[in-house]
Amino acid sequence: MTVVVLLGAPGAGKGTQAPVLADELGVPVLASGDLLRAAVANGTALGREADRYMSRGQLVPDETIVRVFLDRLEQPDAKSGAILDGFPRTEVQAEALDRALAEAGRRVDRTIFIDVPVEELVERMANRRICTANGHVYNLASNRPKSDSVCDVDGSPLVQRPDDREETVRARMNEQIPPLLEVVEHYRNQGIIQHVDGREPISNVSARLVRALGVAPGQVST
Numbered sequence: 001m002t003v004v005v006l007l008g009a010p011g012a013g014k015g016t017q018a019p020v021l022a023d024e025l026g027v028p029v030l031a032s033g034d035l036l037r038a039a040v041a042n043g044t045a046l047g048r049e050a051d052r053y054m055s056r057g058q059l060v061p062d063e064t065i066v067r068v069f070l071d072r073l074e075q076p077d078a079k080s081g082a083i084l085d086g087f088p089r090t091e092v093q094a095e096a097l098d099r100a101l102a103e104a105g106r107r108v109d110r111t112i113f114i115d116v117p118v119e120e121l122v123e124r125m126a127n128r129r130i131c132t133a134n135g136h137v138y139n140l141a142s143n144r145p146k147s148d149s150v151c152d153v154d155g156s157p158l159v160q161r162p163d164d165r166e167e168t169v170r171a172r173m174n175e176q177i178p179p180l181l182e183v184v185e186h187y188r189n190q191g192i193i194q195h196v197d198g199r200e201p202i203s204n205v206s207a208r209l210v211r212a213l214g215v216a217p218g219q220v221s222t
């Protein structure tokens with residue numbers, strides 16, 4: 001049973017790298033952004049509420065995302081563990097997660113922070129495209145699909161997320177990085193965080209992340 005929290009600013013590569021770690025450990029990826037986007041697409045009450053925040057680059061209120069995400073974490077497919085992508089994003093969420101896991105006799109086993117400078121993040125997100133069917137992630141500069149508008153894997157249309165436009169990206173950074181740093185601090189205090197340099201090509205970052213999984217928490221992997 002392994003719960004791994006993957007941390008990083010928007011665009012740091014969590015969505016690309018989480019499946020690599022999930023394969024390595026044989027556990028699912030639980031991505032809070034995907035849960036919310038599915039709710040928006042289905043037009044549920046949650047989706048309508050979340051959309052108001054997401055379209056402005058703001059965080060969805062803690063109370064809402066904690067309820068939705070912890071429900072998802074209790075599903076049977078996550079019994080043997082999970083890679084958490086995008087949750088927790090605030091100290092309040094990190095504490096709620098610790099409590100929920102403790103009640104079930106579980107805990108966050110380790111946390112990996114993918115570190116990328118802000119200016120590089122803004123540029124990456126301008127070039128990011130996601131597939132409309134399954135959320136496969138591409139980058140028109142560094143991880144090009146064969147065609148700019150079609151997913152290599154499932155042939156569905158590739159789109160720019162509405163919140164990846166530059167003005168929303170800057171709002172997301174301003175809004176989301178300060179609470180992210182508090183979450184990093186939360187796990188640093190628990191001695192279970194490792195930093196991985198996220199500026200390298202995708203395959204190098206993947207290799208570093210897999211290596212980080214094999215290193216005792218708190219030690220630095222290179």
Ligand code: AMP
Pocket residue numbers: 010011032033034036053054055057058059060061065085086087088089090093163172
């Ligand atoms: P992501 O796909 O992880 O970049 O998430 C897209 C958007 O969903 C974010 O910009 C937030 O508006 C919202 N969101 C995702 N996860 C969370 C979270 N843990 N707390 C609050 N808002 C979230």
